[in-house]
Amino acid sequence: MQNCVYEFGDSIYINLTNACSNSCDFCIRNFKEGVGGSELWLERDPSAAEVEDELGRYDLSRYDGAVFCGFGEPTCAFDVLLEVAGWLKERGVKTRVNTNGQANLINGITDAAARMAPVIDSVSVSLNASTAEKYDAMCHSVYGEEGYRAMLDFVEDCVHEGIDTTVSVVDLIGEKEVEACGRIAERLGANYRVRPAIGEDSDY
Ligand code: SF4
Incomplete structure (x- = not known):
């Protein structure tokens, strides 16, 4: 069975897809095959039933929560994400999504956050830069600089x-950029985190 579910730290992680709308210079996929001993390249995207079947093998009460994370961008498998998140919520499991924030563009919708709200407790969105130009130079979104603006809207x-x-x-990204991004986080009303680009707690 491919690694669509794995343990990492105190959480259970769910890997839904290899697909991503970005191609970030710092993406761990450029350097490693997986995280914490789990190889994460998928042969194909799993169905919701397959993920739930795999999750059923774990005692979910042992974990702080479930995290939808890489190797790819979880909202590239948006319907599966929502279905599995609902399945987890029914079992009292806290849910988090680590995302590039481009769900609306990826899925051709405008209400990704509203659809997620009933089943997702928290999101961690990669802000990465203080301007669309800097973001695109680093993350190379298929949507160009629009990817950055869509990400900010999604956070709001x-x-x-x-x-x-x-x-x-x-x-x-440098001290000044870290500070500038912190001001954006404050303006958006979001929490702010500086994370290691590559490492066991880089969340990928
Ligand atoms: S958004 Fe995440 S998964 Fe996609 S390329 Fe960037 S770091 Fe990698």
């Missing part, structure tokens, strides 16, 4: 929907 929507929302940057 998540805050508005009452989802516990954190934006993050990697620690490679």
